[in-house]
Amino acid sequence: MNLEGQKIAIGKLLRADNSHFVAGCRVRELETPALGSLCKVDLGENLEVYGLITNIIINDDGLVRQMVSGVSIPSEYTADNRYNRNLPVEIHVLTVGYQSEGAIHHYLPPRPPLSLDVLYLCDDAQLVDFTAHGRFGYFRHILRMMDSPVEELLVCHLGQARAAHEAAGDTAWYPAACKELITLLRDDYVKLASVLNALAELE
């Protein structure tokens, strides 16, 4: 299985643990990553950690606070603050698996990425390869999230993955993914109903 493809760097790691990591980037680098996108960090030694973007946070600083309370801000000041600010945009990533020696695994990596490792966005081929592996084992990481809107993340991720699979000629992936989600959530009516309502908007 080859996950090598186009590498789009979208940030560098700020902090990490085995299940979660945060990368920082500049605002102008925000054009490509989106909520639910699959991304990866190359740890070297044939080890790549995969994750889904679960949140993108833009923090404030003292200057922004002052500017917000100002009466009128010229547009060039606003642009300058956005693109040349000192604080990075934070990209929060949920670890969903890793690749070692070319083999994909849907469980947590042996060690987290290190600070300043580069975060890359996966292309469609990588997305298809990772999501088609096994039987949707990486869903359990998503469904374990407590403090994020799981439904929205699933809709974003499944929408992107579905498009990639269908572009590759596989129309069975999306129904199979939905079926697996239903199986995993059928004992939690409230959560499943919420997920399905969100997924209904993809149709």
Added chain:
Amino acid sequence: MELENKANTGNKPIGYVVGGGLEANLQVRLTVPAHQVQEGAFLVTDSGNWRFYGLVTDLQLGSTNARFADEQSEDRLPQPLANLLHGQTLFTNLAMMPALMMDRGPEPGSPGYMAWRELHPDSAAPIPVKTVPSHHAPVRLADAEDITELFGDENDPNNFRIGETREQGHPVCLDLEKFVKRSAGIFGTTGSGKSFLARMILAGLIQKNQASTLIFDMHNEYGPDSASSDDKKPVSGLKSKFGSKVRLVGLGRGTRFGDLNPDTTLEIAQTDLTPEDVLQLSQALNLKETSATTLDALYNSFHEAWFGEFMKMRAGAVVEDDEGKKVPAPDSVEAWAADAGVHPGAAAGLRSKLERINHRDYLVEAPASNGLRYIVEALKKGEHIVLSFGKFDNDLDYLMVTNLITRKIRDTWEEWTNAYHRDRKPGNEPRPLVVVVEEAHKLLNREMASQTIFSTIAREMRKYYVTLLIIDQRPSQIYDEVMSQLGTRVTGSLGDEDDINAVLSGLAGRQALRGMLAKLQPKEEVLLLGWGVLMPILVRSRRYDSRFWQEVLGENGKGKNVDDINRILGYQDDDTD
């Protein structure tokens, strides 16, 4: 997967075992739409070396969460998503009543097979279920091979196809040789098709030459051709199809079978009536306890002629003696009583009560022919008798005539069997005899069963090759002791709870079968139960029509003459009347 490889591949799995037990039935999660399986369907599941056979006794809708069932998610979700949701959260469980299991051993050719074969040299036979299949064992509908395994091959000369499985139309046979070894019953409400079913089984018994049959035909249904009570279409009788192998006997002169004359008329000689026959009518005649003593005395005085002599006596007749004193006349009941040492009042009372019998037209002093002997001899030869009661349709007639005939039969077959056991002479084994009693509750209800010898036949006579086939719509009215002796029970739909309980009495799994019995489709479906079949099975019965007769008698059966039929049936030397 090993199980799948070993599974009979005739039918694909319809589900898998998810729970249950022997008492509570197995729970099977359906993987096909519920409407593809119906109550009563015959199921097979393989687990390890064992194959289990059972019946669907219930189907229940379920959901992983009640709200998935409550809310119509198809209104809120896109159809594909709703379908996926329903597929994962809504389901149907069926209850499978396990009935039999069979050790099939390891797969032939596998390492353990030879060792197993040495331990089990005989071919495997099903046994009552004693364990359960494992979780997730695949369950499928029985195929033709399974049905043949349990209910026999249609081509076996002892087997008679009674119908087909409802789901896939596999032939279901009744082993007639086994069927006649114990008493049997055919039940069903009016209009359930039990008369047609009885005709078919009788046709099978006659065609397969398994037993002689004596049919007490209360409504002239079995011998002559008639018309269906529902659609007035012509219905073939046994006489027109089997010719001289079936003898029509009318009770008393003038009894006819529709347009047909009887082969003979049954008139009973008074000398054939024994005190025992009369005592069995005690209740119907309201006899007193003293009657037995009086009857004994009568028999001692007049032997076989006791009835005629007794009825010739005058009750209360007196004459004057030499002294002018009134004394009982010499031909009076009282004079005989004084002479025989019985109480005159008891004798006079008995004489009065026997008047009811004396007035029956069929009980005569000197019959033109010996009808009783004719019947017994015909049955011994392997022929079949249909006895019509004609105008004599009250309980007393039924009781007296059936008692007289069956007593005669009992005596003859007991003697025959004892002789056979004594000599073991080849070719002298008694011919099995089935006594068919229509409207059986009239003769076998709790009050009357004690007055007849039918309960004796049901209980004891199978050792003497005589069994009962009772046909009735109210099995709950039949004496428990008789019901408990029935080996095979073939039943159409029954509505009354007591009737259902009566038919299922003594059978394992009756609770599960109860609902099935109440929902049988009239004229279409019957349930086979009891000793004669390895396990209960719901059958779509054969139609009693021209096709049936063509199948039973061969392509030329339609319209063939009696001689042709006899030749086909192997009765070359038949003494056709």
